[in-house]
Amino acid sequence: MTISVIMPVYNTKESDLRTAIESILNQTYRDFEFLIINDASTNNAEDVILSYKDERIRYLKNEKNLKIIGTSNRLIDEAKYEYLARLDSDDWCTPDRLEKQVAYLDEHPDVGVLGSYYKIMPDDRWFPIPTEPDDTTLFVRYCGNCISNSAVMMRKSIIDKYHISYNTSALHAEDLKFWSDMSEHCKFANYPEILSFYRISPDGVSxxxxxxxxxxxxxxxxxxxxxxxxxxxxxxxxxxxxxxxxxxxxxxxxxxxxxxxxxxxxxxxxxxxxxxxxxxxxxxxxxxxxxxxxxxxxxxxx
Incomplete structure (x- = not known):
């Protein structure tokens, strides 16, 4: 086994959470652990997660609300395998996402972070982003974020070796800071197909x-x-x-x-x-x- 799928959950609407979970359980690539951490949700998220009896699911719950940065770091620490595939709990991915990303990373050992094209929902729109390693790495380092959390697969060994983590000092830009730190040690790329769907939240950044x-x-x-x-x-x-x-x-x-x-x-x-x-x-x-x-x-x- 080489993949840990990691998902943070906090008060996600039941229908969205089920869509996210089932999009992972229905992957064509079957051999993975599915690590879900419930960040002390106050709704029925725990009941929804526990309703799935798939042995690949490993469920953990924070004793108190750590918020997204703390939960993301715990997911990385708890994950057992080399390839970390993230999916946020209100998004979903195509059935062949893991299969295609694993094959790409196996063939490109210099790439440590792999995203993909993704659609923004419910608008059903997408934007072209760089895909080749040199372009994508330069873009992340000097231009901005072109990696979607719900499309990313990354190498845990790089994160562990260089002690990279999400940083509260970069609040509201913690993703870019994380990618920026990773870009000092590996290349980035985006798989040139739509592999995930990102749902815009009404409770986004004010x-x-x-x-x-x-x-x-x-x-x-x-x-x-x-x-x-x-x-x-x-x-x-x-x-x-x-x-x-x-x-x-x-x-x-x-x-x-x-x-x-x-x-x-x-x-x-x-x-x-x-x-x-x-x-x-x-x-x-x-x-x-x-x-x-x-x-x-x-x-x-x-």
Missing amino acids: SQNRAYQLKMVLTILMDNIIKDFANDKDYMYSILIKFIKGEPVTDEEFTYTQQFLIGIVNILQKHMSYPINTLVKSYVLSRLAYFVREPKPENQPK
Whole structure:
């Protein structure tokens, strides 16, 4: 056996939880453990889980609510096998997901994290994301998250060797921080087929938290960019600290950072076969430009 399917559960609606569980139990690849951790749910989630008598299910329950970061870390710690396939409890996957992802990882030992195309529900829409290892790894490290939790299969040995975990200091961007830490030790890829379905939650990130999330995402990406590319790391980190604290930057710092980011965009354009030109205009440059636009330079007109 090589796969641990891991699923965190907290107060998931019964119909959604059953859809998620059954999408795993009905996989064409049959040999896996299905580790489910109930994060002290207050609804009937436990009864739903225990209604399944499949011997592959290993059920654990947190004594108190650890929330998603604590539960995700416990899932990784408790998992017994090398390939960790995650599925959130309100999402589901295609019957051949595990079979296809195991075959890919077996054939690509340098890839440590494998996602896939996924559909966003109930809108029934999807977005193209990079698939090749070089493109996907660069994207995760410098552009943002292109790995869906409910589509990912990753190597536990890398997580254990480098003591990687979900970090509360990156709240609302803990997934990207986790992938960022992984990207220092392995390549990423996305399987070029839709293998999972991501259900949008009405209880998602609030507008207030979304602003904080964006700031955390930009901080993580800028930290990677500075570590990997900046000649004057101390100077760039001093600007990053100002951004984190919400302090104004000078005209010199503003211009230096803009030129630095444009240079990074040019590097990405040369090294990615994924269509970075369009992406830069619509996402990367506009998002990273936020880093130098807000707050405005201290002597710039309001």
